[in-house]
Amino acid sequence: MPRSVRDILSMKGSKKITVITAYDFTMSQLCDRAGIDVLLVGDSGGMVMLGYENTIPVTMEQMCFFTEAVSRGRQNAMLVADMPFMSYQASRSQAIENAGRLVKAGADAVKLEGGIEMRDTVRAIVDIGIPVMGHIGFQPQTTTLQEGYKIQAKTKDAAISLVESAKALEEAGAFSIALEMVTREVSKMITDALKIPTIGIGSGPDCDGQVLVLHDVLGLYEKIKPKFAKRYLELATDIVKALTAYRTDVTSGKFPSPEHSFSMEKSELERLKKELA
Ligand code: KIV
Numbered sequence: 001m002p003r004s005v006r007d008i009l010s011m012k013g014s015k016k017i018t019v020i021t022a023y024d025f026t027m028s029q030l031c032d033r034a035g036i037d038v039l040l041v042g043d044s045g046g047m048v049m050l051g052y053e054n055t056i057p058v059t060m061e062q063m064c065f066f067t068e069a070v071s072r073g074r075q076n077a078m079l080v081a082d083m084p085f086m087s088y089q090a091s092r093s094q095a096i097e098n099a100g101r102l103v104k105a106g107a108d109a110v111k112l113e114g115g116i117e118m119r120d121t122v123r124a125i126v127d128i129g130i131p132v133m134g135h136i137g138f139q140p141q142t143t144t145l146q147e148g149y150k151i152q153a154k155t156k157d158a159a160i161s162l163v164e165s166a167k168a169l170e171e172a173g174a175f176s177i178a179l180e181m182v183t184r185e186v187s188k189m190i191t192d193a194l195k196i197p198t199i200g201i202g203s204g205p206d207c208d209g210q211v212l213v214l215h216d217v218l219g220l221y222e223k224i225k226p227k228f229a230k231r232y233l234e235l236a237t238d239i240v241k242a243l244t245a246y247r248t249d250v251t252s253g254k255f256p257s258p259e260h261s262f263s264m265e266k267s268e269l270e271r272l273k274k275e276l277a
Helices: 005-010 025-033 060-073 092-104 116-127 140-146 156-172 184-193 235-252 266-276
Strands: 017-021 038-041 078-082 109-113 132-137 176-180 198-201 209-212
Touching: 005 078, 025 038, 025 060, 038 060, 038 209, 060 078, 060 092, 092 109, 092 116, 109 116, 109 140, 116 132, 116 156, 132 156, 156 176, 156 184, 176 184, 184 198
Parallel strands: 017 038, 017 209, 038 078, 078 109, 109 132, 132 176, 176 198, 198 209
Antiparallel strands: none
16 A cells, blocks of 8 residues: 555654655556555656746646656555646636646646745645645746746745745645755744645755656756756766767678577478478
């Protein structure tokens, strides 16, 4: 059985929650096998899977497509799917309808960006029975439009407004909140102030859990290398090495060798040759 909202809530204060993004069946299976608690079908998929400059162009259709694939690969992890830009901002009914589409595609919960201004939207989705993860601090869908990548909550006023947003989302029924690129002191304050878990990305060690983009962890995405994203592998280098070896083997005739080929029975081959002759 996949982890439930209750399982995730119960981990606060006792066990760190591990979250990673996933966008396809194979990686979903591997993340699940590694014991990751929550798979996030992030709209970062628009960048690392589809090559967009940012997450703004990502559509509901693409998110549903990724979500279906990830849901087929996981067994134990909870599946949270991102609501893409302009799939929930226009109206509450739009938000409910699109949250429902992601659940039908296989998500257990949805995540949406925004603080106190999203309180009513979060409440509306939670009220119809769909769990919501909030996302505050750096919000890729809109912050990129205004000021680009920047550390959040560096000043007293910014910190207070972030704490207020976190409390408003908790009150609206969010079951957890992602904190992106928030100063570690303020992340700790928010984590201590909430009953629900915080999931940090670039927000220091005191959050209740951590999330990273899979392609950063594996060293697959080379366009942006955030300081906070620990690269456990450099797969891009290894993949290019392997593919170069493959190309060399094909062009030199070394591949395919007999072990990678299929043969006819000798007697059958003789019969064939005779007939053709
Ligand atoms: O889309 C995503 O990958 C995310 C994480 C960065 C939290 O929202």
